[in-house]
Amino acid sequence: MTDLSKETDQQQVNYSVMDKKRKYALLIEAHSTDLYKYALWLCKDKHMAEDVMQEAFLRAWKSLDSLREAKAAKGWLFTIFRREHARQFERKQFKYSDVESMDTIEDDRHMGYDDRPEAFALRNALKRLPQDYREPLEMQVLGGFSCDEIAQILSISSSAVMTRLFRARKKMRVILGQETAPHLGVVGD
Amino acid sequence: MNLVYKKMKCLEFKRLALSDPNSSEHNFVEHSANCPQCLKYVGGVRQMDADLASSVDVVIPSDLMARLQLNQELSEEVEYDANKSSLSIRRYAIAASFALVVFVAGLWQATNFLAILALAKIIRLCCQGSWST
Numbered sequence: 001m002t003d004l005s006k007e008t009d010q011q012q013v014n015y016s017v018m019d020k021k022r023k024y025a026l027l028i029e030a031h032s033t034d035l036y037k038y039a040l041w042l043c044k045d046k047h048m049a050e051d052v053m054q055e056a057f058l059r060a061w062k063s064l065d066s067l068r069e070a071k072a073a074k075g076w077l078f079t080i081f082r083r084e085h086a087r088q089f090e091r092k093q094f095k096y097s098d099v100e101s102m103d104t105i106e107d108d109r110h111m112g113y114d115d116r117p118e119a120f121a122l123r124n125a126l127k128r129l130p131q132d133y134r135e136p137l138e139m140q141v142l143g144g145f146s147c148d149e150i151a152q153i154l155s156i157s158s159s160a161v162m163t164r165l166f167r168a169r170k171k172m173r174v175i176l177g178q179e180t181a182p183h184l185g186v187v188g189d
Numbered sequence: 190m191n192l193v194y195k196k197m198k199c200l201e202f203k204r205l206a207l208s209d210p211n212s213s214e215h216n217f218v219e220h221s222a223n224c225p226q227c228l229k230y231v232g233g234v235r236q237m238d239a240d241l242a243s244s245v246d247v248v249i250p251s252d253l254m255a256r257l258q259l260n261q262e263l264s265e266e267v268e269y270d271a272n273k274s275s276l277s278i279r280r281y282a283i284a285a286s287f288a289l290v291v292f293v294a295g296l297w298q299a300t301n302f303l304a305i306l307a308l309a310k311i312i313r314l315c316c317q318g319s320w321s322t
Contacts, residue, residue, distance in 0.1 A: 028257050057257045122237075162209065
């Protein structure tokens with residue numbers, strides 16, 4: 001682990017007194033991996049994910065002075081990213097529908113995803129969720145956000161987030177057709 | 190009665206487990222410690238989350254972080270150039286304003302000087318006229 005990530009992990013960084021460049025370097029070091037994962041999942045296209053991410057980080061750089069607490073950094077960055085994604089999505093909607101129509105294991109492998117059928121089934125189950133349910137689940141599972149943080153990012157109440165998460169997981173289990181999800185051997189092996 | 194109470198608690202637990210399986214709420218933690226069935230249930234939910242996270246796991250392109258840094262440097266340069274050019278424009282504006290002030294002041298002085306000269310001439314003419322009469 002690098003010094004930068006150690007510094008960020010401590011979550012005790014005082015961003016208000018930190019040099020802007022240092023703050024930006026910390027943001028990249030700490031959150032770019034999670035954000036890229038989220039970006040690729042949303043965009044379903046490597047190049048677009050990278051474009052949106054670069055634009056989002058550039059916007060983050062321009063308004064970096066407004067970020068005071070390290071704890072808020074991830075939520076703040078994800079909010080910027082989501083706005084940028086929405087902007088780009090409006091522009092490239094046609095390309096999107098083309099990409100969405102040809103989701104296969106081969107495409108997923110090309111994007112760098114786990115190509116096992118179990119993983120593919122899970123991804124498909126997530127895709128089949130209605131957007132209102134899918135969004136908070138993606139943020140909780142992919143982004144590691146708490147219910148309160150998701151509520152803040154989506155501008156809805158915490159209880160609404162909890163309800164959506166409950167329904168999302170319920171629906172996921174129904175789609176997967178089993179009480180327990182397919183085992184990939186990630187936890188507890 | 191006790192059984193009904195326990196069942197209700199388990200339903201409530203499962204509801205919370207599906208909303209926030211990693212909740213640190215005291216009741217949630219306590220219940221999972223005392224109810225093996227619910228512990229198994231929340232374990233399954235956590236497993237599904239972990240599998241889901243793992244299924245969308247990708248490696249970030251090695252050059253992307255460098256590009257993010259480079260973009261920032263370039264943006265900073267553009268910002269610097271824009272500031273520099275706006276500063277030079279401001280300097281020119283100040284110099285032009287100063288020149289204008291000097292010109293107006295000079296004009297005003299010159300006008301005043303001419304007026305004084307005219308007044309002096311009138312006085313002199315008046316004096317000459319009174320002496321001659």
